[in-house]
Amino acid sequence: MEVAIIGIGLHRFGRSPDMSGLQQGAAAVRAALADAGLSWKDMQFAYGGSQDAGNADSLVNELGLTSLQFTNIWNGCATGGSSLHAAYSAIKSGQYDLGVVVGFDKHPRGAFNPQPADWGLDDWYGETGLMLTTQFFAMKIQRYMHDHGISEDALVRVSEKAFANGSLTPTAWRQQPLSYADIANSAMVSDPLRKYMFCSPAEGGAALILCNADKARQFTRKPLLLKAAAVRTRHYGSFEVFAPSQAMHVADAPTVTASRMAFELAGIGPEDVDVMQLQDTDSGTEIIHMAENGFCEHGEQEQLLRDGATQIGGRMPVNTDGGCLANGEPVGASGLRQVYEVCVQLRGEGGARQVPNDPAVGYTHVYGAPGVSGVNIITR
Amino acid sequence: MSEQIPIHKGLFTWPSSRPQLLGSRCKQCGETAFPAQVDCRSCSGRDTEVVELGDRGTLWTWTIQTFMPKQPYHSDETEASFRPYGVGYVEMPGGVRVEARLEPSTREQLAIGMPMQLNIVPFRTDASGNQIMTFSFSAVEEDQAWK
Numbered sequence: 001m002e003v004a005i006i007g008i009g010l011h012r013f014g015r016s017p018d019m020s021g022l023q024q025g026a027a028a029v030r031a032a033l034a035d036a037g038l039s040w041k042d043m044q045f046a047y048g049g050s051q052d053a054g055n056a057d058s059l060v061n062e063l064g065l066t067s068l069q070f071t072n073i074w075n076g077c078a079t080g081g082s083s084l085h086a087a088y089s090a091i092k093s094g095q096y097d098l099g100v101v102v103g104f105d106k107h108p109r110g111a112f113n114p115q116p117a118d119w120g121l122d123d124w125y126g127e128t129g130l131m132l133t134t135q136f137f138a139m140k141i142q143r144y145m146h147d148h149g150i151s152e153d154a155l156v157r158v159s160e161k162a163f164a165n166g167s168l169t170p171t172a173w174r175q176q177p178l179s180y181a182d183i184a185n186s187a188m189v190s191d192p193l194r195k196y197m198f199c200s201p202a203e204g205g206a207a208l209i210l211c212n213a214d215k216a217r218q219f220t221r222k223p224l225l226l227k228a229a230a231v232r233t234r235h236y237g238s239f240e241v242f243a244p245s246q247a248m249h250v251a252d253a254p255t256v257t258a259s260r261m262a263f264e265l266a267g268i269g270p271e272d273v274d275v276m277q278l279q280d281t282d283s284g285t286e287i288i289h290m291a292e293n294g295f296c297e298h299g300e301q302e303q304l305l306r307d308g309a310t311q312i313g314g315r316m317p318v319n320t321d322g323g324c325l326a327n328g329e330p331v332g333a334s335g336l337r338q339v340y341e342v343c344v345q346l347r348g349e350g351g352a353r354q355v356p357n358d359p360a361v362g363y364t365h366v367y368g369a370p371g372v373s374g375v376n377i378i379t380r
Numbered sequence: 381m382s383e384q385i386p387i388h389k390g391l392f393t394w395p396s397s398r399p400q401l402l403g404s405r406c407k408q409c410g411e412t413a414f415p416a417q418v419d420c421r422s423c424s425g426r427d428t429e430v431v432e433l434g435d436r437g438t439l440w441t442w443t444i445q446t447f448m449p450k451q452p453y454h455s456d457e458t459e460a461s462f463r464p465y466g467v468g469y470v471e472m473p474g475g476v477r478v479e480a481r482l483e484p485s486t487r488e489q490l491a492i493g494m495p496m497q498l499n500i501v502p503f504r505t506d507a508s509g510n511q512i513m514t515f516s517f518s519a520v521e522e523d524q525a526w527k
Contacts, residue, residue, distance in 0.1 A: 113450040122415070124388040126452030128503060128514050129445060130479055135467050138443035146441075146492050191444045191487050236411075236422045245403070245414035246440075246469055246477040247422070 003091045004216035004223035005378065007036025007209030008343045011104070013327040014173030016203050021053020021330070025104030026062035028205035028333070032100065036209040036219055040064045043209075045090055045099035047083040049073040050332035053106045068099075077279070079103055080206070080335025081231055081366045081374020087210045088229040097212040105330030107201035119242050119370055133281070133369060134198065136241040138190035141284025143239075145192065148299035150287060152184070152192055157305040158283035159183045159196050159325060165312065166326025168353035173202055174326040197283040202328025206336035208343075224346055227377045228265035232258040234371030242370045255292040255365060255373040262363075262375040263294070270294040273377075274359030275345045276316065277338035279367045280323040290318065293365050293375070317355045320345060331368075338364040339376055346380050382509040384502070391415055392500060392515050393432070399500045400432040401515060403476055412476040433474030435498040436520065440477050442468035442490045456504045470496050470517050483518040495520040 009031025011024040019027070025048065033039060040063045048056030049072055057070040075082040083101040090096050111134060116126040125131050144150060160180055166172040178196055186195040216223035234240050237251030263269055270293065278293060280286035287305075291298045295316055304310060310318040321327065321341040324334060342362030345355050362378045386394050393400045404416035407429060411422035416430045448462035457463075466482030468490070483499070484490050496517040503514040 110450065111447075113452065115452055122388055123452065124391070124514065127454040128387065128481060129449050129453045129455070129465065130467060130481070131452070132445065132449055135443050135445060139441040139467070139469065142443060143441035143492065187446075188444070189446055191442075193443075244479050245412075246479070247411060248471070248475055248477065 001092065001094070002213035003088050003226040004211045004213040005208055005226055005339070005343055006211045006216050006220045006223050007032040007038065008340045009033070009035055009207045010171055010337065010340050011205035012171040013202055013204035013330060013333070013337065021050055021104050021106030021203060022058055022062065024106065024203060024205035025050065025053070025056065025102050025207070026059055028104065028207040029059065029063060029100060029102050032207040032209050038209060038219065041066050042098060043068050043100050044096045045069040045087070046102065047071050047073050047086045048102035049075070049079040049083055050103065050105045051079070051107070053104055053332065056102060059102065075231070075368070076372055077331055077368020078231055078335060078366050078372040078374040079332050080339070081229070081376065084208070084226070084336065084339065084376060085229040085231045085374065088226055091210060091212055097215055098209070100207055100209055101336065102205065102207040103333040103336045104205035105332040106203040107330065109201070112201060114242070114369070121242065121244065125244055130244070131242060133241055134190045134193070137282045137285055138193045140239060141282070141288065142192055144284070144288055150299065150302050154287055154302050154305050155192065155197055155283045156180055156184045158280065158286045161311055162280065162283070162319060162322045162325035165320055165353055166322025169321040169326070172322045172326045173328045174322065193282050193284060199281050199324035199329050202330050204327070204330040204333045204337065206333045206340050208336060208339060222347060224343055225379050227379050228262040229376050230258045230261040230265065231372065231374045232261065238371060240371035253292050253373070254371050255289060255367055258373040258375040259293045259365065262377050266377040268361065268377070272361050273316070273363045274361050275320060275342060275355045276318055276363040276365070277323065277342055278318055278365045280319055280325050281329060283325065285367065286318065286323070289365060289367065293363070312353055312355055320350065320353050320355060335364070335366040335374060338366065339378065342378050346378060382511065384511045384513050385506070387503060387512050387514045394500055394513065398435060399498060400435050401472065401474070401478060401498060402430055403433045403474055404428040405431045412474055414476050414478045431474060433472040433476065433478065437470035437472040437478070437496050437517070439490065439492055439494045439496050440469040440471045441492060442466055442482060444485055444487065454504065466490055468517070481514070481516040483516055489519065
């Protein structure tokens with residue numbers, strides 16, 4: 001038995017000053033239900049999460065008290081991926097036929113400020129200014145550029161593409177394309193990453209309606225199949241955020257493990273993927289994630305970016321809606337936005353940003369603190 | 381009378397004429413951790429010992445913190461007095477790479493592979509006037525490199 005995605009909904013990312021995060025989540029669920037032609041009372045289960053906008057199961061106050069099973073999921077940046085994995089497993093087990101996953105958030109402006117005790121660390125680590133995600137991503141790409149011959153040109157090209165794609169995406173937060181020079185000359189934030197190479201904490205909501213695929217055609221003529229949902233944590237030796245020390249031997253990142261598992265579940269390989277979403281909390285991570293997910297060898301990204309391979313018309317389109325860079329990162333919603341966008345592309349509803357030649361296989365990937373990755377594979 | 385107090389017990393030997401970073405080594409698999417911990421995250425063993433990691437190393441990766449972090453950052457600085465600082469992982473002879481503040485704070489002063497020297501430095505002053513000490517690394521001066 002397979003799992004189908006029969007409804008998708010998004011509440012636009014960015015800033016919605018008149019709405020709470022929870023209300024943005026409810027808006028996304030209503031949009032997904034409308035897309036599937038279903039109502040809230042049809043839902044047998046829900047999984048959802050947010051970081052800063054309250055308990056997801058409070059959504060029943062907005063959507064209706066129907067007694068459904070509602071489980072809150074919190075797993076850092078992989079919250080959406082983990083909710084989707086839980087829903088996938090619930091349907092695969094045969095217990096349920098129809099349910100919803102939802103993610104939403106509303107963060108204050110500026111960088112996140114995680115607390116050491118929440119991550120099993122002592123206070124000195126945060127007090128002395130070592131516990132910033134921006135630092136980690138800068139240090140990971142700094143070393144990666146040194147080891148694999150990636151230049152600053154590649155970092156600029158990733159951002160240039162993100163904002164170009166964002167300008168084609170009506171729901172994106174950042175809709176202004178930025179020139180190569182705008183990006184290359186923007187303020188240095190955390191060497192080698194500049195202002196326009198980082199995504200910002202934001203607001204938004206995303207929801208998906210999932211269904212036993214055997215029954216999906218009752219609801220839609222164009223169900224998509226969730227062929228794989230995999231979530232994995234770090235190995236000893238992988239280089240991770242919020243780590244006061246790092247082993248001498250550098251092991252594969254959790255992304256590598258989650259990606260391999262997802263491809264195995266789906267029975268396909270990276271060469272079969274037509275459109276992909278790779279976590280791009282900064283332009284360096286998109287470059288690293290291209291290789292960690294198996295789409296190229298380490299070091300090949302420089303030439304691929306120069307050739308435009310990851311643009312919408314390229315041979316491996318990455319982050320067609322502008323990714324985290326153009327949409328910002330409401331942590332709870334971000335992973336489900338990726339799935340939403342891939343579904344839009346596979347349905348051929350991308351409009352100005354539609355990937356040509358009827359893409360049939362989509363791929364999504366998130367990575368988050370302190371070393372967790374979620375990968376989904378979706379097909380027509 | 382004001383004193384110099386380590387920001388956290390067990391991170392480094394202090395006071396000492398030649399302070400060392402402290403970590404732990406697993407007696408089963410030999411892997412090293414910083415800070416010291418009783419459990420081994422490599423082999424799940426529970427038999428570790430505290431070891432000195434050294435006071436010299438080489439820079440494995442780095443960045444520069446250009447804006448003043450929000451709380452839980454806790455220094456004496458204000459937005460006006462904040463100065464950018466380097467952050468890096470330093471590969472220690474004790475067999476682990478340690479994340480630390482770096483005193484060089486411009487990209488011209490920092491390069492992967494450069495030799496680094498441990499310093500125990502005042503970080504902030506507490507309510508009683510004591511200096512709270514932390515660890516950082518600076519570039520090894522040319523004439524010190526051959527000691």
